[in-house]
Amino acid sequence: MPQPLSHTGGLAPAALTVAQLNWSANGRQLLDNISFSVPAGQMLGIIGPNGAGKSSLLRCLYRFLQPDSGCIRLDERDISQFSGREFARRVAVVQQDTPAQLDAAVQDLVAMGLTPHKGWFEFDNRDDRERVAAALARVGLSALAEQPFSLLSGGERQRALIARALVQQPGILILDEPTNHLDIRYQIQLLELVRSLGITVIASIHDLNLASALCDHLLMLDKGRLMAQGTPAEVLTQQQLSDVFGVCCSITPHPQHGKPQICYYYGYQADGMSDPDIASACHHKGTAQ
Template sequence: MADSPPRPAPAPARLRLDGLHVAIDGRSLVRDLSLEAGAGRVTGLVGPNGSGKSTALRCVYRALAPTRGAVRLDDRDLLALPRRESARSVAALTQENGSELDFTAREIVALGRTPHLRGNQAPGARERELCRRAMADLDVLHLADRGVLTLSGGERQRVLAARALVQEPAVLVLDEPTNHLDIRHQIRLLSLLRRTGTTVLVVLHDLNLAAAACDRIGVLADGTLVAAGTPREVLTPELVRDVFGVDATVVPHPLTGDPQLLYSLEHPPEGRP
């Protein structure tokens, strides 16, 4: 039987965090967070360690249920969707991606197609091509037959990013995806995210990369949204000082005009060596 003809990629969904509140053991980790990620746009979450970024993302990929509020995909409550439908709609690259099973890189990437296959249905020509293309885009095609446990941290991170991409989600959620990556692969990954046309919600620690990659940025501190807007609107010296406790000079990038932050080691944050 011939493979089905290629299907168009699903339309990106509008993602909305609607009054999201998460409390665990009596401690509020996220407080009344309302933020929209526009369809087909890249939205970043930035903030100090412990500000609630990863907790908010866990609600989007259903690893955690909010105490109050909702995550909405095109105005549908994500928790009301069947698990299989939400697995097709949302793909995640998380910080907890360790695997003790020594699958090959090719097998790990192919797992991204699982929500779209039925039972023991074998991947067809389209699935194999999606995997090949994603691995080429993430520069891991040459690692296809390597066991994932033999890969470096950066190589494994790129394999897992390819797995998320082949899922063809309406929303792609990434928690610090540039971890372990050298600068070339950081730029390659973030550039790819901008070209996918998928709705992207991404946590980044590097504010300069966030400014270059994101259409909009939400800033969290102590579980609360303190600012949201374009990188130029949000990444001001005053906000960086108030939220991150460091002094920065903000200059426009000479090619793109994106704000770029300059720091000085001669003026470390107060109270630190």
């Protein structure tokens, strides 16, 4: 079984462990023998081109999809053994598509996160209201608590959904492309917020430089297979980006945080390159700089 690594390289307890996970649909193998573990309290980024299996993997992790085979363990228990309410107390999810037309007030949407902790017909109490207020303050939305959710900007909606997740008090937060359609400032702000929460985070991220800067570990998927896993420096290499994404790039340490910073080369259409030509072209472009 895969062993998670801490920042110092020693063994760290795993919040979630996946072993030999397989899932197929309509005769296509969409996840093929995926194994990894997530260290408790760290942020794991899932990267890969469109169709790589990122969303399918996340949907298996939060039990929307039932894998064909393999095991997903949370706190050393198979996730299938948890009741729905118990699982919701452990794992919160922010999906890719937000319900933009929802008419509920922001504070009411956030209060929905209390549901796994409440009994049937149990009303919210003072502690519940304080928890909602604290979550709104944490994401910077206190001033918009009574605003209809539908009137929020894209970045504000994502923060409101994260506040709802915080009210669930989960140990693990799963996000599917949380920065989709956001301006760059709000992409950075949102991921910095998520990273600051002090819980285990698993997020699919489209922007590789954002993933490099803000994630402790990365999984690189391609066509449903796990191509690489490790620290950003271990995963984001010129060869692996060429093989998986079909791009030419150079990689240097970021001047602020020192993690890999990717600089892409251009001219694919003009060169008329097909996939087998990528590696050779990357070599020539790199040596020409």
